[in-house]
Amino acid sequence: LILTGLRGSSSLTIPFFGTADSGGIGAVRFLQEGSHLVSGGGDGILSLWDYSSIFRTGSNSPELVAKFAGHKAMVLSCACSPTRPLVVSSSLDGTVRIWDAHVASETGRLNRSAFSASGSASTAT
Numbered sequence: 001l002i003l004t005g006l007r008g009s010s011s012l013t014i015p016f017f018g019t020a021d022s023g024g025i026g027a028v029r030f031l032q033e034g035s036h037l038v039s040g041g042g043d044g045i046l047s048l049w050d051y052s053s054i055f056r057t058g059s060n061s062p063e064l065v066a067k068f069a070g071h072k073a074m075v076l077s078c079a080c081s082p083t084r085p086l087v088v089s090s091s092l093d094g095t096v097r098i099w100d101a102h103v104a105s106e107t108g109r110l111n112r113s114a115f116s117a118s119g120s121a122s123t124a125t
Contacts, residue, residue: 026075027078038087068089
């Protein structure tokens, strides 16, 4: 994955190591503090990258800081809290997971969400 037009860099390469059928990268988000980003892939793993490392090392590839393992299928989306070091991810495995970005551990999970015929939401954890 190559991101272009980023502040202070003409491009940024996020390496993705996997097999040909791993599904690629499904989601990328910057954390609010701006020096880290999270990517989620076809292997169900979220990766935390230190974007600021490209300025220290002169490389166009950020340093891999941590991996968040738990999803059993491709990561479809992720979001980062604007006020806390939390990342939320959703996957084809039907789960939404909440992660602590400081320690790369899962802090919560929703297994299924749906709307009833009357329009009210219900969630099973």
